[in-house]
Amino acid sequence: MSNIAGEGPSEVPVGGTLIRDYTICPRQVWLGVHAISPDEDDANLVVGRFLHAEAESHQSLRPVVGHSRFDAVVGREGELVVVEIKKSARALEAARMQLAFYLLELQRRGVHARGEIRVPDEHKRIPLTLSDDLIAQVEKIEQAVRTLAEEAVPPPARRVSWCSRCAYHDFCWS
Ligand code: SF4
Numbered sequence: 001m002s003n004i005a006g007e008g009p010s011e012v013p014v015g016g017t018l019i020r021d022y023t024i025c026p027r028q029v030w031l032g033v034h035a036i037s038p039d040e041d042d043a044n045l046v047v048g049r050f051l052h053a054e055a056e057s058h059q060s061l062r063p064v065v066g067h068s069r070f071d072a073v074v075g076r077e078g079e080l081v082v083v084e085i086k087k088s089a090r091a092l093e094a095a096r097m098q099l100a101f102y103l104l105e106l107q108r109r110g111v112h113a114r115g116e117i118r119v120p121d122e123h124k125r126i127p128l129t130l131s132d133d134l135i136a137q138v139e140k141i142e143q144a145v146r147t148l149a150e151e152a153v154p155p156p157a158r159r160v161s162w163c164s165r166c167a168y169h170d171f172c173w174s
Pocket residue numbers: 024025027028157158159160162163164166167168169170172
């Protein structure tokens with residue numbers, strides 16, 4: 001869960017995680033940006049904390065570009081490949097937008113790379129190439145995140161498939 005408490009919404013540092021979260025549900029981005037804490041005992045959050053703690057021990061190995069931290073970058077056939085690892089393919093479209101944003105951040109710095117989403121538990125490797133259409137989609141989301149962060153109230157709760165796993169579930173639906 002994104003949590004950028006302590007920074008004003010207008011200073012929201014947009015990274016791949018916010019792009020992913022916005023694609024899943026804009027409301028969770030607004031809640032996170034405005035430092036509204038989710039249910040601390042939520043099982044998904046507990047698991048997330050554990051995974052985050054595990055990842056922390058490998059942080060120094062994960063490249064950072066802008067406000068994004070990649071899972072891995074590998075070289076293949078003379079090209080850079082940015083790898084995004086997911087536990088499942090459930091939120092694949094959000095993962096595509098997240099990874100596309102990483103590729104765009106590199107392109108903005110003059111670096112060309114391809115992307116690959118890996119879902120080890122499902123034995124999936126999904127390639128991603130940055131196209132003009134994908135760039136337009138991601139730039140639109142990036143601007144939407146900045147605009148949303150400055151809104152005074154959150155978007156209304158709308159049921160999405162992610163709700164059952166979301167740490168804001170009780171906040172939105174109790
Ligand atoms: S519970 Fe559903 S509507 Fe509420 S923030 Fe999470 S995903 Fe969005």
